[in-house]
Amino acid sequence: MTETSPLSAAAAPPQKSRLQIALRKPGFVIGMVIIGLSTLLAVAPGLFAPYDPNFIDYTAVRQPPSWAHPFGTDMLGRDSLSRVISAYSVNMQMAVLATVFALVIGVVVGALVGYYRGLADMIFGRIVDAIITFPFLVLVIAVVAVLGPGLVNMYIAITLVGWVYYARLMRAEVIAQMGNDYAASGVVMGYSDRRIIFRHLLPNAITPVVVYWMTDMALAILLGSSLGYLGLGAQPPQAEWGVLIAEGRNFITTAWWLSLMPGIAIVLTGLGFSLIGDGLADLLRPRG
Amino acid sequence: MTESQPILEVSNLCTTFRRGDRVLPAVRDVSFSLGKGEVLGLVGESGSGKSVTLRSILGLSRRYGEVSGAVRWMGQDIAALPERRLRRIRGREIAMIFQEPMTSLNPLLTVGMQLTETLKAHTDLGRKARRDRAIEMLDHVGIPAAASRLQDYPHQFSGGMRQRVMIAIALAASPKLLLADEPTTALDVTIQAQILDLILSLADELEMGVILVTHDLGVVAQTCQNVAVMYAGRIVETGPVRQVLRSPRHPYTEGLMRSVPQDVPPRTQLYSVPGTPPSLDALPPGCAFAARCANRTAACLDARPALAPVGGQRSLACFNPARAAQGDAA
Amino acid sequence: MSETVMEIRDLGLEFQLGRTLADVIQRRPGRVVNALNGVSLALKKGETLGVVGESGCGKSTLARCIVRLYTPQRGRITYHGQDIFAEDARADRSYNRRVQMMFQDPYSSLNPRMTTGQILSEALRVHQMRPESEIDARVAELLELVRLPQDAAGKLPHEFSGGQRQRIAIARALAVEPEVLIADELVSALDVSVQAQVVNLLLELQERLNLTILFVAHDLRLVRHVSNRVAVIYLGRIVEIGDSETLFARPAHPYSQALLSAAPSLDPDDKGSAIRLQGELPSPMDVPPGCPFHVRCPHASEICKQQEPRLTAHEGRGEVACHHVKEINTHA
Numbered sequence: 001m002t003e004t005s006p007l008s009a010a011a012a013p014p015q016k017s018r019l020q021i022a023l024r025k026p027g028f029v030i031g032m033v034i035i036g037l038s039t040l041l042a043v044a045p046g047l048f049a050p051y052d053p054n055f056i057d058y059t060a061v062r063q064p065p066s067w068a069h070p071f072g073t074d075m076l077g078r079d080s081l082s083r084v085i086s087a088y089s090v091n092m093q094m095a096v097l098a099t100v101f102a103l104v105i106g107v108v109v110g111a112l113v114g115y116y117r118g119l120a121d122m123i124f125g126r127i128v129d130a131i132i133t134f135p136f137l138v139l140v141i142a143v144v145a146v147l148g149p150g151l152v153n154m155y156i157a158i159t160l161v162g163w164v165y166y167a168r169l170m171r172a173e174v175i176a177q178m179g180n181d182y183a184a185s186g187v188v189m190g191y192s193d194r195r196i197i198f199r200h201l202l203p204n205a206i207t208p209v210v211v212y213w214m215t216d217m218a219l220a221i222l223l224g225s226s227l228g229y230l231g232l233g234a235q236p237p238q239a240e241w242g243v244l245i246a247e248g249r250n251f252i253t254t255a256w257w258l259s260l261m262p263g264i265a266i267v268l269t270g271l272g273f274s275l276i277g278d279g280l281a282d283l284l285r286p287r288g
Numbered sequence: 289m290t291e292s293q294p295i296l297e298v299s300n301l302c303t304t305f306r307r308g309d310r311v312l313p314a315v316r317d318v319s320f321s322l323g324k325g326e327v328l329g330l331v332g333e334s335g336s337g338k339s340v341t342l343r344s345i346l347g348l349s350r351r352y353g354e355v356s357g358a359v360r361w362m363g364q365d366i367a368a369l370p371e372r373r374l375r376r377i378r379g380r381e382i383a384m385i386f387q388e389p390m391t392s393l394n395p396l397l398t399v400g401m402q403l404t405e406t407l408k409a410h411t412d413l414g415r416k417a418r419r420d421r422a423i424e425m426l427d428h429v430g431i432p433a434a435a436s437r438l439q440d441y442p443h444q445f446s447g448g449m450r451q452r453v454m455i456a457i458a459l460a461a462s463p464k465l466l467l468a469d470e471p472t473t474a475l476d477v478t479i480q481a482q483i484l485d486l487i488l489s490l491a492d493e494l495e496m497g498v499i500l501v502t503h504d505l506g507v508v509a510q511t512c513q514n515v516a517v518m519y520a521g522r523i524v525e526t527g528p529v530r531q532v533l534r535s536p537r538h539p540y541t542e543g544l545m546r547s548v549p550q551d552v553p554p555r556t557q558l559y560s561v562p563g564t565p566p567s568l569d570a571l572p573p574g575c576a577f578a579a580r581c582a583n584r585t586a587a588c589l590d591a592r593p594a595l596a597p598v599g600g601q602r603s604l605a606c607f608n609p610a611r612a613a614q615g616d617a618a
Numbered sequence: 619m620s621e622t623v624m625e626i627r628d629l630g631l632e633f634q635l636g637r638t639l640a641d642v643i644q645r646r647p648g649r650v651v652n653a654l655n656g657v658s659l660a661l662k663k664g665e666t667l668g669v670v671g672e673s674g675c676g677k678s679t680l681a682r683c684i685v686r687l688y689t690p691q692r693g694r695i696t697y698h699g700q701d702i703f704a705e706d707a708r709a710d711r712s713y714n715r716r717v718q719m720m721f722q723d724p725y726s727s728l729n730p731r732m733t734t735g736q737i738l739s740e741a742l743r744v745h746q747m748r749p750e751s752e753i754d755a756r757v758a759e760l761l762e763l764v765r766l767p768q769d770a771a772g773k774l775p776h777e778f779s780g781g782q783r784q785r786i787a788i789a790r791a792l793a794v795e796p797e798v799l800i801a802d803e804l805v806s807a808l809d810v811s812v813q814a815q816v817v818n819l820l821l822e823l824q825e826r827l828n829l830t831i832l833f834v835a836h837d838l839r840l841v842r843h844v845s846n847r848v849a850v851i852y853l854g855r856i857v858e859i860g861d862s863e864t865l866f867a868r869p870a871h872p873y874s875q876a877l878l879s880a881a882p883s884l885d886p887d888d889k890g891s892a893i894r895l896q897g898e899l900p901s902p903m904d905v906p907p908g909c910p911f912h913v914r915c916p917h918a919s920e921i922c923k924q925q926e927p928r929l930t931a932h933e934g935r936g937e938v939a940c941h942h943v944k945e946i947n948t949h950a
Contacts, residue, residue: 179726180726180727181721181722181723181726181727182726182727182728182729182730184682184687184721184727185719185721185727185728185787185790187685187686187687187714188685188687188714188718188719189714189718189741189744189790189794190711190712190713190714190715190744190745190794191740191744192711192744195744199740200729200732203731204729204730204731333809333810333811333812334809446898446899446901448898449898476672476673476836476899477672477836477838477877477880477881478672478876478877478880478895478899479672479898479899480880480882481880481882481894482894482895484882485894503809503810504882505810505884506881506882506883506884507882509882509883509884509885509886510882510883510886510889511882529886530886530887533884533885533886534885534886543811544810544811545884547810547811547813547814548810548839548884549814549817549839549840549842549843550839550883550884552843554842554843554844554845554862554863555666555821555843555844555846556821557818557821557822558814558817558818558843559814560811560812560814560815560818561811561814561815562815564779564781564782564812565809
């Protein structure tokens, strides 16, 4: 009965599907293409890498980019392009494995404390306060230091710290959604708490979390390669972008391509995830 | 009913919004005039264009859409005025109040500051005189202990009191026209009655014209001399309140009047207009009300009836209106 | 009158507001909102009881207590003699099936990600109203019942207008075959012409299904039209309750009188009895002592400031909570 905005007129006519709208946004499409190709490289590096990434050739050490070696070769004469490509599987795996457990734990915990509030929520609040006062990287490094270096331990460390960010976001969104009467009407309908939380609140509350997840995957690659660079993540001779950059570090003035090419790969995949996240925000928003 | 020279003449006002690919004709060919001291009610349902019409008069819709047509204020077409010149008219000659006073008052400034700011912009009063005038205004709109409340922030006032503050600010520069956009919709009935009384007595006192946008026919009946009924962006019926409400002739006005449960046996079926208003970007080529209308003929689907005088100061946009009641019209 | 379905006794509920920084500094306790203060009423089989009052008077709180969205601190609600807040009753979700509520805002009371069909079939499945094979047919039947087209089942809430969404909400409530419907401002967010459609539907369904309805609204004309009996609430208390026609024709409590006369008539020459209340509704955080209405009441006397009047029956009228009800109504 109120006209809040001049545009809120009458019921909307049928609109294009959300996917159609999203596909017209160049950013989203570019993001999808980048991540699609990255996934392909990660799944089947052998199809794209021109050489065996671990084939050592002392006759061709630190060669600059050429037709034979588009990204040049490293100090052991390994083909840089092949090593960057073979690193896709480790780095894309990082993007997923370093975030997905945090996502699931965070969503469930956040939804529960947001719904029930009370004591659990207060304890949760303290945990969040405690964790977010430390810089993320410092905390992760501390956990890795305790568990020991390596990929699995790195995933554990990132999950242990990262879930609170998801949970915090989810909790706030669930509380906001509970202001809507559909949550109250679930109670009135006699639905179980589990149904109300997971079937009604969660699908409506999860959009910002999914968008954050995309950004977080980009950050996870960055974090994973930082740890690799520091020697706490993937271990050489495993081809991993952070490891590759670290290997090239000593030759940065003479063989710049060794560090630059994996760096570009990091930027590109990060950009891809961010662009998708942006598009998803529009794609997942409910109408009405 | 004022017969003198109109102070405001709106002719063929059209406002169109665009949202993506959608073209939304929010206001179409709206024409009316307002005499000195006249209170005109603009009624309609959500999306009928009544609020947009009001905003278009003051040039507030230009930023969001295209506005065409003429708005003659004291003989001058203000629809074409540049923003700078329009700003001098807003607040000083034409004031506006909104439905939700909390969002139109600045929460970070005291009420006194907001009042004196308006006075500073629109009058030549000195500092002390502005303060005195501010107290006078608050007192005038019925705020107890006005002097001590200048220091208060909007959130320290209740809903009804905030609307009074809004009115005090709107009227600070003694405007000649007040545009009121659902000023009492957010208020309770007992407070609504107080606020409407206040607006009416101030209008009378200051010889100020008022255009009151509302969806409540009761409010129109109790406060306005003339009424214009809007549907899907157009005025469909207009005339003196007594005549229009007593014997509505447009089937839509009639439907609205009859949907209100007054003087019907309790717990019986109410008259109701079938269907819902059309979406603005899917308006039919003919009469927009045709799909819901009981008097519809083939002509209504093909052509759009124009608003035309039917005698007795009334105008109507309908091919098959209800018959004029006896004693009605000239 | 027929049997009592639900009885509410001395219901009281206070909301504790968090202490603000200013409160802590000044060593004040956190503030308390008195939402309900000793509300008693009985709901009889098949009737519509209207509840009117201004915003913040507690009428929606009352509605939400009845469906157990809020737990009252004092008093009790019994449904067919059973205390609904008793330990063993709380776990019994069949109460929620028997007593359904419909909400004011048709834009937020439906899950935006579920189609009408999903919304209705969920209700049917959870309460096992029909065997799995009959659910689709029942959904179609429900849509028919609230006069929505059959293709509505596949659509999401945003594809409907406000009036249609309220029909979906009604269909959802009826899916579980309740005995009592709580309608909290069911039509106040709708346009006048659509309001009438929904009210008609409600009246018709009540007749057909023998529903008992608590109709909470601030629109007095509407409440008068649909109700058999009406309760007027002021600051969390019932100040007058009685037969709808009598109460609207001859309100006895000065607040009811003022409330009714404030509703603008559709007749331009009927200016009403023009009882204009002085002042504002007091904040429910700061309810005046004695009769809570005395600060605005034209008839207030000493006793009104000190003693809260009790709701008592008066001949030819319903029950009224006013010290001066006799004098006031012999003058009139």
